[in-house]
Each structure stands twice: as structure tokens, then as C-alpha cells.
Amino acid sequence: MTDRLITDLRELMTAAPKVAVNAAIAVSAVADGYVTRPSPLGLLFVAFNERGVSAVDMADSPAEFERRFNDLYGRQALPVGRLPAQIERHLDTAIATGKPGKLPLDFSGLTEFSVAVLRKTAEIPGGQVRPYGWVAREIGKPGAVRAVGSALARNPVPVVVPCHRVVRSDGHLGNYSLGDPDNKRLLLEAEGLDLVEYQMLSDRGIRFTGSETTNIFCHPTCHHARRTSPGHTVEFRSEQSARSAGFRPCMVCRPAAAA
Amino acid sequence: MTTTMTRPDLSPLARDLATDLDGAFTAYVLATADGIFSGSLRMLGDRRDAEDVMQETYSRAYKALGGYSEERIRNLKVGGWTWTIAANLCRNRLRSRARKPTVPLEALEVKATNTDTEDAALSGIGKVLRRALMDLPFPQRAAVVLRHVLDLTYDDIAAALDRPVGTVKADVHRGLTRLRRAYPEETIR
Numbered sequence: 001m002t003d004r005l006i007t008d009l010r011e012l013m014t015a016a017p018k019v020a021v022n023a024a025i026a027v028s029a030v031a032d033g034y035v036t037r038p039s040p041l042g043l044l045f046v047a048f049n050e051r052g053v054s055a056v057d058m059a060d061s062p063a064e065f066e067r068r069f070n071d072l073y074g075r076q077a078l079p080v081g082r083l084p085a086q087i088e089r090h091l092d093t094a095i096a097t098g099k100p101g102k103l104p105l106d107f108s109g110l111t112e113f114s115v116a117v118l119r120k121t122a123e124i125p126g127g128q129v130r131p132y133g134w135v136a137r138e139i140g141k142p143g144a145v146r147a148v149g150s151a152l153a154r155n156p157v158p159v160v161v162p163c164h165r166v167v168r169s170d171g172h173l174g175n176y177s178l179g180d181p182d183n184k185r186l187l188l189e190a191e192g193l194d195l196v197e198y199q200m201l202s203d204r205g206i207r208f209t210g211s212e213t214t215n216i217f218c219h220p221t222c223h224h225a226r227r228t229s230p231g232h233t234v235e236f237r238s239e240q241s242a243r244s245a246g247f248r249p250c251m252v253c254r255p256a257a258a259a
Numbered sequence: 260m261t262t263t264m265t266r267p268d269l270s271p272l273a274r275d276l277a278t279d280l281d282g283a284f285t286a287y288v289l290a291t292a293d294g295i296f297s298g299s300l301r302m303l304g305d306r307r308d309a310e311d312v313m314q315e316t317y318s319r320a321y322k323a324l325g326g327y328s329e330e331r332i333r334n335l336k337v338g339g340w341t342w343t344i345a346a347n348l349c350r351n352r353l354r355s356r357a358r359k360p361t362v363p364l365e366a367l368e369v370k371a372t373n374t375d376t377e378d379a380a381l382s383g384i385g386k387v388l389r390r391a392l393m394d395l396p397f398p399q400r401a402a403v404v405l406r407h408v409l410d411l412t413y414d415d416i417a418a419a420l421d422r423p424v425g426t427v428k429a430d431v432h433r434g435l436t437r438l439r440r441a442y443p444e445e446t447i448r
Contacts, residue, residue, distance in 0.1 A: 005439055008388050009407040016296030020310045024292055024317035028284040050318065082310070 019081035026078055033080035034065070039095055039159060040190045041183050045069075047077050048087055052104030056157045058179035073109065098126050098162040098191065105157055113141070117151040124165040127191040128221040128253070129198070131169040138254065153177050164188060171202020193221060201235070208236040208255050210247045217242040222253035269337040277332035280324055288317055291338060294409050295345050301404045302349040304393045312352060316345040339415030346401055346419045353397060391441035398422070399434035406431045 026033035032054050034047040045065040047055040059065035062079065069077040083091065090103040100122050107115045116139040124130050136148045152163040158178040164187045168174045176184035188195060201220055210217035211228040217236055218225035236242040239256040249256040272290060275283035295316055300309035320341055324332060392400055405416045417424040
């Protein structure tokens with residue numbers, strides 16, 4: 001008996017939404033899913049896979065982003081409707097604060113050195129900057145300043161891992177890989193850093209500032225340095241001059257290896 | 260979308276998945292996704308939940324296949340096997356939904372709108388049927404959906420639901436009987 005009920009049941013077959021099919025394909029190693037998110041710089045493309053967020057990028061169009069992603073990682077990037085819960089929960093905060101927090105990140109294609117650089121960079125608080133050499137020293141590779149620069153240039157997840165907070169020791173901002181080079185300045189200013197003041201200080205050769213009431217010296221953008229009132233601020237051109245003036249390095253911004 | 264082609268032969272897919280999981284995974288998803296989505300949607304009655312289940316199904320399938328031997332994948336009845344994962348997830352989702360039935364007001368509103376869109380896409384009788392399906396106990400609903408919406412074999416359904424074939428057949432029969440009762444008289448030819 002071919003009855004109406006059986007025919008009607010067959011009619012309940014429907015097409016899966018394209019973005020949901022994409023998300024299903026993206027669980028495999030051939031493709032990552034991606035969404036877009038607003039940021040102070042403009043629209044960000046955020047790719048992810050089962051391990052976590054794999055790329056943050058800017059592009060003029062989805063097609064351009066997809067092509068670039070494929071060139072870089074050898075996988076497809078497919079637009080999806082929704083993010084996995086763990087990423088959804090932490091992505092917007094990570095973008096807004098420039099700090100990964102609990103956002104899972106996919107560093108699987110990177111060298112151990114690059115991962116160390118990125119993890120250390122992720123510790124720099126918003127609105128503050130550290131020299132490339134500081135990252136190198138903190139990860140136990142004081143001679144690898146240039147390598148730190150290259151590792152940051154290839155940071156797959158800019159903004160979220162704030163490579164914009166790592167600058168040259170002479171006060172110049174150095175390169176930036178996400179969109180326009182000027183984005184580095186825009187991000188730092190959006191975080192409240194007074195770049196004019198910082199660069200004037202650097203131009204005078206000042207690398208550290210200290211407080212004469214505590215005898216502690218800091219990176220000039222360290223939260224503790226900025227709390228020092230101008231009347232009590234002492235300026236130093238080097239770690240050596242700070243130490244010989246009887247100052248010890250700040251435990252928070254760690255401007256020098258503990259003696 | 261209505262597919263008239265039923266029960267496509269998925270055995271070449273199993274062969275391809277066995278030799279090159281990543282190379283064949285996209286084809287596997289494309290071949291099975293409409294079924295997994297439609298079936299989950301009819302078992303759960305909610306598009307968002309159906310999308311979640313679909314996503315989780317393929318995530319688990321990918322991990323499972325990655326751990327299977329080539330031999331095991333080659334002998335897999337891919338369609339039915341995927342449903343062993345999806346049916347379980349549907350059942351679990353209904354259970355957890357029953358445990359925490361409180362939903363924020365905003366969410367309820369969104370849900371209502373979604374359902375309306377869904378209803379509009381179906382003919383008048385589709386609406387009645389969809390609701391009648393949701394009134395069936397889960398084992399009957401799952402069996403009817405897998406048999407008559409997705410056209411799975413009784414063997415595949417029995418495996419997917421982890422129940423004896425006889426029980427599945429009885430569930431389909433009982434389910435259909437109840438659905439017929441819910442149908443308005445004049446629509447039965």
C-alpha cells in the first residue's frame with residue numbers, strides 16, 4: 001500500500017544548511033572553518049579547527065582570505081555559521097583584550113621556539129610594550145632577537161596573541177603583519193598607550209624608568225612605572241646605569257634578569 | 260529538496276575512507292549530511308539542536324575512523340554506522356533537555372521564530388505530521404524517521420538504535436499507526 005503518510009514522511013527530508021555542512025567538513029584535517037568578527041582595525045577573519053583557533057587575518061574579501069589561508073596552511077577555509085562552544089565563549093573577549101585567556105589556540109604547525117615566543121608575548125598586558133630582546137631573554141634565548149622578530153612576523157593569530165606589543169628597543173614600532181603596517185600603532189593607541197610620549201623618551205635614549213622612592217626600575221610602559229609621579233621618576237639609558245644607581249629590576253615587567 | 264534517488268550505494272565511499280580518510284572525508288560528509296541533518300531535525304524538532312548534533316556526529320566519526328583499521332573501515336556500512344553515532348547524540352540531547360527544561364525567555368522567542376520558518380517551508384500536512392512525530396515516544400519516532408524519512412534498512416536501523424530488528428519493526432508499525440490517527444480524516448486516501 002503506497003499511502004499518503006509514507007509519501008509525506010519522505011517529504012520531510014530536507015537539505016542541511018551549507019554552513020553546517022562546512023562545519024562538519026572542517027572537523028577533518030582537510031579544512032578549517034572560519035567566521036568573521038569586528039575589531040578596532042576592521043573585519044577579522046578567524047579560522048579554527050578541532051585543536052583551536054588556527055588563524056586570525058584581514059582581507060578585502062572572503063575569497064581573498066580563503067586563498068591566502070590555503071596558500072599558507074595547505075587546507076581549505078570554509079565559512080561556518082557557528083563556532084564550537086569553547087571558542088565561542090572566549091573569542092570576543094580575547095579579541096577585545098588582546099589576550100588569549102582560555103581561548104584554545106592551534107599552534108600545531110609551529111616550532112617549539114615559535115610557540116615559546118607566542119606564549120611569552122601573550123603575557124604582555126594591554127597598553128604596554130616590550131622590546132624583542134626582552135622576549136628573547138625571557139624564553140632563555142637571549143641571542144635570538146632576530147629570530148623572535150621572524151617568529152612574531154609569522155604569528156598565525158595576531159590581535160589574540162598581541163605581537164603588536166613587541167617593539168624595537170630604540171622605540172620604533174617595528175614591523176607588523178596584520179593588514180596595514182600602521183595597524184600596530186592603531187592597536188596600541190586603542191589600548192591607551194601614549195605613543196608620542198613613549199617615543200620621545202626612546203629618542204632621548206631612555207630605556208628604563210625608575211622610582212626614587214622605591215629604587216625599582218621598569219620598562220617605561222609598565223603599569224608600575226606609570227604610577228610613579230613625574231617628580232620621583234628617574235630615567236636610565238641601560239640596565240647597568242640603573243643598577244649602579246642602586247636600583248633593582250621590577251618583578252612584574254622584568255626589565256632585566258634578576259641578579 | 261526532495262531526493263527521489265534512495266539508498267545510494269555508499270560502499271565506494273567506505274573503500275575511499277579506508278585508504279585516504281582525509282581525502283575522502285569531504286565526499287563522505289556531502290553524501291550523508293542531508294540525511295543526518297533531516298533525521299536529527301525530525302527526531303529533535305529544533306534546527307539548532309539538529310545542527311549541533313550533526314557537527315558532533317562528524318567530529319566523532321572523524322576521530323573514530325582515524326582509529327579504525329583499513330579493513331574495518333572497508334567493511335563499514337557507512338550510512339548506518341554514522342547513524343549509530345547520531346541517534347545516540349539525539350537521544351542524549353533529548354534527555355538533557357528534559358533534565359533542564361528552563362530556557363531563558365529570549366531564547367524561547369528565537370526558537371518560536373525558527374519553528375515558524377520551518378513550518379512555512381512545509382505544506383499544511385507537513386506541519387501536522389511534524390507535530391504528530393514529536394508526540395511519539397523517542398524509540399518509535401527514531402525508528403519511523405530512520406525507516407521512512409531516510410529509507411534505512413531494518414538491519415541498519417537495528418544497529419543504529421542498538422535494538423533487535425523485531426523490536427524496531429514493531430516500533431515502526433506502532434509509530435505509523437499513531438501517526439495515522441493524528442492525520443485528519445479527509446487527507447487519507
